[in-house]
Structures are given as C-alpha cells and as structure tokens.
Amino acid sequence: MKPEMTATPRLAAGVRLNEKSQQPRMLLMPERALRLNGPSLEIVQLCDGKHTVQQIAEKLHAVYAKAEPQRITDDLVGYLELLHKERAVDF
C-alpha cells in the first residue's frame, strides 16, 4: 500500500533505531535488522508520526538538491511502501 502524501508515517510497535553511539545505524525489529545509511536513515528518523510524507520529501529535496525532486519523492514513497509491507512503519 502506498502512503498518501498527507500521511504521517511512524515506526510500528516493536521497531526502533539502535542508539546513536552504535555503528552502523540499524533499524531493529522482531527477529530482523535493517542496516540504514544515507537517505534510508534520514527517512526512518523522520517517521515519527508528526512529519507528513510531503514534509519528508521536502527535507530530502533540500538535502539532495542535485537529484531530481520527483525521482526522490517516488523513491521515498516506494521505500515507505516497502517498510509498511514489512511491518516496520504504520501510516
């Protein structure tokens, strides 16, 4: 399921980031772990139930100014869809 641009994704119950002091940064979830780097870490940190998908996209557009904005938005939505399917985020 794709998120709406107005949705506010947040990490699902039982899913959390490891501590800042722990490298590499990982998303921890039941029986599994996902290594995060670059944009995937930035996205997951913004899945706090407050930022809308649109707001997350805008933040990424600013950080990755040399990439085409629509491409970033599409990738973001695809990534959130995958995290949702794996029960890592709710929206």
Added chain:
Amino acid sequence: MILSDIWNSCIKNVPSIFRAVTTTLTPLALVAELTHRCPLHCAYCSNPLELAKREQELPTQTWVRVFAEAAKNGVLQVDFTGGEPLARTDIVELVHAARQAGLYVSLITSGLPLDEGKLAALIGAGLDHFQLSLQGATEQTAREISNTTSHPQKLRVLQWLKKHRVGVTLNFVIHRQNIQELDDMLAIVEEHQPGCVEFASVQYYGWGLANRDALLPTRAQLDSCVQTLKEAEERLKGKTRVVFVVPDYYAKYPKPCVGGWGRKLMLVTPDGHVLPCHAANVIPGLHFDSVKEKSLQDIWENSESFRKFRGEDWMQAPCKSCDRRHLDFGGCRCQALLLAGDAAATDPVCSLAPTRPKVDAILMAVNSSHRPDQSEPLQFFYRPNP
C-alpha cells in the same frame, strides 16, 4: 561522490538496502536460555532430553556480564527463552540490563506465570518484543500437547498486550494434531492483529523427535495448510506479517539452519554453556565452553565447537561442490547426526543427499497409515519440569 549519487546508490535499488547484515562474521543474535523450568510439558519441546536443574542456572550478574559482552561484540538482538523465561524471578532486571547494554530484547514465552503488573514492568524495563506461543486454537488441543491448562491465560495476555506499544508475535507450533485448526488460529490472529504471526512446524529434535510419529503431518494436511496461509498472507498484508516454517522433511532443500553454523547466532544454556544452536549437544565429541570461564568473544572466535562446522572445509559430497552451499550451508548438523548418523553429512532432508531415502521412508509411513477421517489415540512423551 556527489550527493545525488549517494542518493541514487542508496535508494535506487530498494531491496538491496532492506536486508540484514550478513557480510561480516559477527554474531547478530544471542539466544539466552535463561532456565529449563517451564509450566508447560509440550511433547515437541526443543530443550534437550536432559534438562538443567534450577541450582545449575547462571546467577543474575553473570547474565548481565554476558549481555554487555554480546553488545560489545556486535550482537544486535537477544532472545530470552527457556524453558519459560518468566520462571526467573529476576526477569525484569535481566530485561533492563540487556536493554541498557544496547540490545533489542525479545521475550519468547508461554505467557503463563504473568499478570498485568509484571507485563507493564517488563515493558517499562525496555522489552522490545513479546512473542507468545500458542499450542492450538482451543483449550482441548492446547492441553493435549502441553499437558497443562494454559489457553485461557494466553487469551488474557493478548488482551493486556493491547494496552501497550510493544512488538507482538504470535507463534503457533503446528503439527498433525492441530493443523486442522488453522482457520481458528487465523481467527485469533485477525482479532488481535499482532505485527507478526509464525506458523512454525515442529522440528524433530529432542522431545519432538521422541514424539515424531504422532506429530509429523501428512502431505495432504501440508498442502491444505500452504493454501490457507497463502490466502491469509494476502488478506493480512500491511497488518500482520505471516511467516510459515515448513516441516523440512517435506522440503526439497534443507533449511539454512541457524543461518549457518557459527555465522550469526550464539546460544547460552541455563548453566552457561555456549552452543552454535539449541540442539548442538546431541553431537558426540563436541566440547562446549562456558561463559563462567571464557568471554563470549573468545568463545565465538576460538572455541572448538564453533569452528567445527564453520565455513566449508568440513563438507562432504554432494555439499562440497554444490551451488546451494552458500544458501543453506549444508542444512542442519544435528539433523544429519540424528538421521544419517554423521554430523558432517549432507542434511538428509536434502533431495540431493545420499541418505534422503531414510526421510522418504518416514514420510511414506505417515502418509500411508493416517487419513484425515481417522482419529488416533494420543500417546505423547511429555517433558518434565526439572
């Protein structure tokens, strides 16, 4: 590298970043078997036939040190199991210590010695994930397999869990005596909507092996089960992740047991021995080091038992030259010992194994003698409480 390249390399190929770290040889998970004591007496218990006694169990402080060593050594997750981990009176303290050490903490439990206050205390101490085992969809089936009244308590625990924000997995252990209740099990899942449900077929070690004749499902049962779970997976998409652990006797290729011997997982027994998997002590001649004498890292890197089947040097034909050896690592060493009499043999469930006819004979026996309309008298060997 410019930022757009970083973006592209990171997110272009989404599936490639959604994966567990597997490249380095560090343990990712620690299974902490806190105790062999358990209020249930399940006829498929994965504990060894010889159970550790209470007075042999590690004290709190040793476990606390083990968690710190594990986190320092790169371990990400700890699974508290047993026996019944809630039988430890220091369980809240242990959860707190493991979480403080930086580990993701799962509790794998029958939910039996638990009340609402204790559940809140566990979650308050940092418990990340609560995995509740269910022995069936009804009290009668659950009692037949566990020789205890437990089902109503499990349903209570599911209600209590709704008040908390914690990861929840339901684990149904399935076999010939309860596989026909799959629809009713799914009804429990749909009512409570846990993040994940596992339908874990009994694996034939320890007590499960002793009771195999009464537990191994028929092929017709299995086919129907696969179809039902396929439909359930579709229906529950986005709500509950459905995981099915196949009975590997029916598989074409073996399971990558524990993700490969000494590659991802360490298990500490109630008395402190460190094993590459929960059944490894059936393999004769293996010496297991203890956390009472050595550090976890030293054991991981140097102990004879972890090195014994790590890598590929030990492999025999056909594994040695098989393209699948990086996928399944030759299957399960304990199953090779139990069925083929040689822990270094190809797992006999593999269709390429020279000993596969032994597994086929077992399947033929169960499929020719059991029809769905037959009821059968149950004669389980129940595990005791040490």
